Amino acid sequence: MLVVGSVAFDTIHNALGTHEKVVGGSATYASIAGSLFSDVQLVGVVGKDFPDATVAALREKGIDTGGLEVDASGDTFHWEGKYTDDLTARETLRTDLNVFANFQPKIPENFRKTPFVMLGNIAPALQISVLDQVEKPELVIADTMNFWIDGALDDLKELLKRVDVLVINEEEARQLSGQHHLIHVSAELLKMGPQTLIIKQGEYGAWLFVGDEVFSAPAFLLEAKDPTGAGDSFAGGLLGYLASKGEVTPENLKSAVIHGSAVASFCVEGVGPERLLKLTKEELAERVAQFRKITDFAQG
Ligand code: AMP
Numbered sequence: 391m392l393v394v395g396s397v398a399f400d401t402i403h404n405a406l407g408t409h410e411k412v413v414g415g416s417a418t419y420a421s422i423a424g425s426l427f428s429d430v431q432l433v434g435v436v437g438k439d440f441p442d443a444t445v446a447a448l449r450e451k452g453i454d455t456g457g458l459e460v461d462a463s464g465d466t467f468h469w470e471g472k473y474t475d476d477l478t479a480r481e482t483l484r485t486d487l488n489v490f491a492n493f494q495p496k497i498p499e500n501f502r503k504t505p506f507v508m509l510g511n512i513a514p515a516l517q518i519s520v521l522d523q524v525e526k527p528e529l530v531i532a533d534t535m536n537f538w539i540d541g542a543l544d545d546l547k548e549l550l551k552r553v554d555v556l557v558i559n560e561e562e563a564r565q566l567s568g569q570h571h572l573i574h575v576s577a578e579l580l581k582m583g584p585q586t587l588i589i590k591q592g593e594y595g596a597w598l599f600v601g602d603e604v605f606s607a608p609a610f611l612l613e614a615k616d617p618t619g620a621g622d623s624f625a626g627g628l629l630g631y632l633a634s635k636g637e638v639t640p641e642n643l644k645s646a647v648i649h650g651s652a653v654a655s656f657c658v659e660g661v662g663p664e665r666l667l668k669l670t671k672e673e674l675a676e677r678v679a680q681f682r683k684i685t686d687f688a689q690g
Contacts, residue, residue, distance in 0.1 A: 391424050391428050391429070391430055391431070391504060391505075391506040391507070391508060391629050391630060391633040392430075392431045392433065392497070392501050392504040392506070392507045392508065392524070392527075393417050393420045393421045393424060393430055393431070393432050393433070393508045393510060393626065393629075394417060394433040394434065394457075394495050394497075394507075394508070394509055394510060394512070394516075394517070394520045395415060395416035395417030395418075395420060395434060395508070395509070395510020395511060395512050395533075395622070396414075396415035396416045396417055396418075396434060396467050396469075396490065396510065396511065396512055397413075397415040397417055397418050397432075397434040397435065397436050397440070397458065397466065397467065398413070398414040398415035398418070398466060398467045398468060398469050399411050399412065399413065399414065399439070399440075399465075399466050399467070399468050399469075400412045400413075400414035400415075400468070400469050400470065400471070400618060400662065401468070401469075401470040401471075401483075401484075402470075402471060402473070402616060402618055402661065402662070403470075403471070403472040403473065403483075404472075404473040404475075404477065404615075404616055404661075405473070405475045405477075406615065406616075406661070409616075409661050409662065412618070412661060412662035413444055413662060413663060414469065414618060414619060414662060414663070415434065415467065415510075415622075416510030416511040416512065416533060416622045417432055417433070417434045417510045417622075418434075418448070418619075418622075418663060419619035419622035419623045419626060419657065419663060419666070420508055420510050420622045420623065420625055420626030420629070421448065421451075421453045421626060422448070422451055422453070422623070422626070422663055422666045422667060423622070423623040423624075423625075423626030423627040423630060423650075423653045423654075423657070423666065424508070424626040424627065424629055424630035424633070425451040425452050425453050425630070426627065426630060426653060426669065426671060426674055427627070427630030427631050427633065427634040427649070428506070428629075428630040428633035428634050429452065429454070430451075430452065430453045430454065430630070431453075431454045431456070431457060431498075431501045431504060432448065432453050432454065432455050432457055432458055433457035433458070433495050433496075433497060433498075433501065433520070434457070434458050434459070434493075434495075435458070435459045435460075435461050435467075435489050435490060435493045436458065436459070436460055436461070436466045436489065437460075437461055437462070437463075437464045437465040437466040437467075437488055437489040438460070438461075438462045438463075438464070438465065439465045439466055440460070440466045445458065447667065451667070454501075456498050456500070456501070457495075457496070457497065457498050457501055459493075459496070461489040461492070461493075463489065463492075464488045464489040465486075465488040465489065466488060466489060467486065467487060467488050467489065467490040468484065468485075468486040468488060469482065469484070469485055469486075470482070470483040470484040470485075471483060471618070473616075473617070477593075477614055477616075477617055478592070478593070480617070482537070485537065490512075493512075493516065494516070494519065495516055495519060495520050495523075496523075497520060497523040497524060501524075502523060502524050502525050503524075503525050504524070504527065505527055505528035505529070505633070506527065506528060506529050506531075506629055506632060506633040507520070507521075507524060507527040507529070507530045507531070508531050508532075508533075508625060508626060508629045509521075509530065509531070509532040509533070509549075509553070510533055510622060510625070511533045511534055511535050511538075511622070513538060513542055513545070514534065514538055514542050514545035514546040514548070514549045515542065515545045517532060517549050518545065518548060518549050518552070521549075521552050528638065529554050529555065529629070529632060529638050530552065530553050530554050530555070531553070531554065531555040531556075531557060531625060531628070531629050532549060532550075532553040532555070532556055532557070532584075533557045533558070533621065533622065533625050534546060534556075534558060534562070534566075535559075535562055536561075536562050536565060539562060539565050539566050546566075547582060550579075550582040550583040550584060551582070551583040552583065553583055553584045554584060554585055554586060554638075555584055555585075555586040555587070555588065556579060556582075556583075556584040556586075556587050556588070557588045557590065557621070557624070557625045557628070558579070558587075558588070558589060558590065559589070559590045559591070559592065559621060560572075560589050560590065560591050560592075563575050563576075563579060563587075563589050566579065566582075567579050572589065572597065575589070576589070576597075576599045580599065585600070585601070586598070586599065586600045586643060587599040587600075588628075588647065590621055590624065591609075592609070592617065592620070593609050593614070594608075594609060595607045595608040595609040595651065596609075596624070596647055596650075596651060598643060598644060598647050600640050600643055601640065603640050605643075605644045605647065607644075607647045607648050607651050607681075607685075608651070608681070608684060608685060609651060609654075609655065610651065610652070610655035610677065610680070610681065610684075611684075612655060612658070612659065614658035614659070615658065615659060615660060615661055616658060616660065616661040616662065617657075617658050618661075618662060619657050619662070619663060619666075620654040620657050620658050621654070623650075623653045623654045623656075623657040623666060624650040624651060624653065624654040625650065626650075626653070627646075627649050627650040627651075627652070627653030627654065628646040628647060628649065628650030629646075630649075631645065631646040631649040631650065632646050648678060648681050648682075649674075649678060651681065652674055652677045652678045652681055653666070653669070653674065655677060656669045656673070656674070656677070
């Protein structure tokens with residue numbers, strides 16, 4: 391799978407304190423999550439301040455960093471956010487685009503035929519430019535956020551016409567659709583282009599809308615430490631799972647939502663990507679089994 395998105399340094403304020411220079415970014419989380427299932431090719435940009443050791447840690451996960459550009463003219467993208475003590479809401483305090491401001495994703499020749507493509511949360515115009523460079527992917531999944539709904543709505547609408555799966559959180563889904571009830575929200579968003587829609591509800595799980603089918607996945611019941619990156623790990627795990635299956639069917643999509651939720655549940659157990667980086671396939675399989683247990687019931 392190919393992952394394009396932000397690679398960042400985050401400053402995270404939460405009940406545990408302030409955490410500075412935490413490695414983050416949509417592409418970072420999605421790649422680490424995807425690497426649990428599939429080969430991952432990462433495309434993004436970092437600045438002169440980004441440590442080689444961190445790139446090496448990503449490589450150790452089997453992530454091909456051949457598309458990670460180093461722009462020595464500036465610093466890495468920086469995002470700063472503050473969570474409420476109950477972790478149910480967060481506020482963005484700063485977004486410093488830094489080297490991201492001039493980023494033009496260049497998809498290396500050997501990444502262009504990759505069948506599963508994740509357009510992580512970056513400017514929609516850049517997400518479009520990625521699609522212009524790749525050859526007929528089997529599946530394109532895109533994530534976005536309020537920053538782009540507010541600032542680049544026309545580009546976002548153009549992008550959505552070319553996306554197969556839109557992954558978006560509930561509040562942003564309402565904002566983008568102009569609707570409130572999820573029945574109307576999903577109908578509006580599916581009219582914009584994607585055939586499949588996934589609405590994330592944070593600690594309450596996610597809804598999948600595909601064709602006439604609706605599927606609900608819970609979130610795992612646990613005490614989260616830091617939700618940063620949960621959405622990206624969810625999407626990366628989901629796409630990695632589909633890439634490992636090779637075929638996109640409604641059944642595989644449902645399973646993919648559960649696998650994405652399982653990966654995301656580990657992400658929130660640590661600050662930044664620390665827990666994800668240590669996650670083993672065995673631990674993940676165990677949690678998927680627990681997901682099955684909490685959703686299984688006897689019929690009739
Ligand atoms: P998530 O918690 O999954 O929504 O994603 C958190 C990650 O998104 C953080 O690691 C940030 O570095 C990254 N991020 C925040 N704002 C933006 C933005 N405007 N563009 C790209 N990435 C962003």
